[in-house]
Amino acid sequence: MTFLLKHILNFFLSLRTAIWLLLAQIIMLLVGTFIMPMKEEFQNLHTEPLFDWLIESPVDITWWLWGAIVFLSLLTANTLLCSVESVIRKRAARQWLLIISPQVIHIGFLFMLLAHLLSSYGSFRGTAYMNEGSAITLPNGNELMLNQIKTEVDPSGYIRNWSADIKYYRDGIFIADDVIQPNSPSLLDGLGVYIKTVQMRPFPVVFVEVTREPGALWALVGGILFLAGMISLLVLKIKREDVPGER
Amino acid sequence: MLMLVILSIIFYVLGFYKHAFAYAGFLLQAVYISQRGLQLDRLPLVGPHDTLFFMSASIMLFAIPMAWQMKDKQRFMNSIFGLVIFFVLISMLYTPHNKPLPPVLTTFWFETHVAFSFFSYALFGIAAVLGILYFFRNGEAFEVFQYKAILVGYCLFSAAMIFGGIWAFLAWGTYWLWTPKELWTTILWLFYSLYLHARLRKQWAGKPSVVLGIIGFLIVMFTYLGVSLLMKSSHTF
Structure with a gap:
């Protein structure tokens, strides 16, 4: 049991997992962009909460959205665990701002996902x-x-x-x-x-x-955090990144 | 006005001989954009003509300071001139949008959303050029410059998406719409997120991430032109 839990934890703590989940998410949305314009049912998607619409609509046209939700859920767990682990592991590091900036971006991203979740239920x-x-x-x-x-x-x-x-x-x-x-x-x-x-x-x-739109405020909070983290990371990273052989 | 566009192309072509000409071409582009802005009394960022022209000028705007830090600036700038000429020529295929904008489009959030989007597209274009140069010149430096261009572009693109969400909420009551354009924009954002994460891994560093940086620009082009021209969405031209 402990072995299995450790395996699951390692899976979610891996950067490789994040990369493959992002790729899987891209593929799901890519498929969706071609299904959406062809099916009339998607016209109603703006008139009711996403989850209500998903339950009412046939799976053969919504499977990519279900897939995207599953991969997003896994990506959420991956983001959350990686951020916590990174802060714990690097807490003693000198460049504290450089360590915390990506985590602020991740928190912003999670808030945006929370916003979508709330809107998908209660809009x-x-x-x-x-x-x-x-x-x-x-x-x-x-x-x-x-x-x-x-x-x-x-x-x-x-x-x-x-x-x-x-x-x-x-x-x-x-x-x-x-x-x-x-x-x-x-x-x-x-x-x-x-x-x-x-x-x-x-x-x-x-x-x-x-x-x-119950998620609107959370989306705004997420957006502000994401940008704040991004700007601080940008300033720190651009300076640090060495260009081989250039002045 | 058309004369300014034609003159800028001529100056960019002469830029292959002497870079100073291309800088003059860039100044002419800036004059053209300002003139259109004054004529329309708004940022000229609506329709394929103005947006493609703005993007081509943005490519130069970001490429110039980047070239200052490069040893091999000759090859880099020549490739950039080629890209700028290409987009200016495509912009000429479209009629400028001179009609007044609907009141819903005359807002700070819309203008920054569009301006930041095209700044980021320009940086992703520069990143693709740097990626191609990396393969032809086998220059490690180009990979680092590609990363920097993508990092700044990603930051601006994220800001563009967030500002677009704020505008959409104020204009339409929702920060998200289920249309192919929004999905492709998300795909683009996820793709560059993937690039930034993948580059941190040894297996993806170097050639694989450079390839991702080149593919990214193809997605940019489809998101911008392909979706807007071929698929029905809130961003249709």
């Missing part, structure tokens, strides 16, 4: 057309009212910019107001309200999308 996406004065009930119980749509139109009739004034109510009581603009959604109580298209004729109407 939500709903759409509706709204005109001025209309209201919809959001999944968190709030009511959203579209107050006014404003646009900047150029001489050719092209909408250069737009904004929409909205109000939130709960049980008929006003709780907040906000302005939605391009790249500036309204975020409240875990939901994001986005305006996808604006049309002014024959009357002002917008296409609204309401989303919940």
Whole structure:
């Protein structure tokens, strides 16, 4: 039993394992890029959480995604164990920043995976057309009212910019107001309200999308950590790397 | 405006005779990009014409400081001129995108996402050139320079992906979309992650990792041009 455990641990602590898992992951995604455009089922993938969609969809078109999830899980274990082992083994080293930078990158990567995991379970996406004065009930119980749509139109009739004034109510009581603009959604109580298209004729109407992306914050944290580790590694590594025979 | 592009190509060709001409060609490229930026009142980074032209100029931008540290800069720079001319010529096959951008594209996150992507593509292109030179000249130095180019390129590419995710969340409500372009971008990122990890192992150091550095650029080209032209995605031209 101990022998087997040691074998498993050695497998996950190996850099070779990381390389082969990365290669396997690349192959899975590569296959996926050719299957995806050919199958209509993938059109619905944006409308529901990944895991719900995976369970409903036939395995003959989703096997590569299942494979990618398995390899990612193994890669997660490999990353985690390698990082812990590296910090323990090299903790006495002088170049502490050089030791810790790759581990910060790894932690950033793990946060990004956590973000995808959370979004794959609990994301939500709903759409509706709204005109001025209309209201919809959001999944968190709030009511959203579209107050006014404003646009900047150029001489050719092209909408250069737009904004929409909205109000939130709960049980008929006003709780907040906000302005939605391009790249500036309204975020409240875990939901994001986005305006996808604006049309002014024959009357002002917008296409609204309401989303919940539970992984977004973790993805941001992961991204910041990844970049911080990457920049510090870059500065240290570029200096250290010797070029044979060059000045 | 077209004259500037043609003149830059002529100067790059003359650069094979004397490098100073190619530097003048690079300056003309910078003038062309600035002119288009002023004309459009935004970064000219939309559509194949502007992006290919920007990438070709970026190749020179990164190759010049790299050449300062090299002994064999003649061969390196000549190869770079060839690559730059190739991309400028392809960019001329496409009509410049002069229409105003949809409001969703006029944001810092989009501009940095695209600019960083093409900076990284340029560095991956330089890395491929260095890889080819490694095999022709058997120069160990080229391998180290290839690694440096890929390391900087990987950092910029990661930043481009993260900024793209932030922009996508603010614009569309999600930081990830299931489209072939996103998958190919992830493949590219995983591939260079594989390169960086593989190079740490003895068995992969040297020739095998240099080959990976060359293959990487083929994936870059397919991710950029192949997917955008052949597959339906959020990045379709």
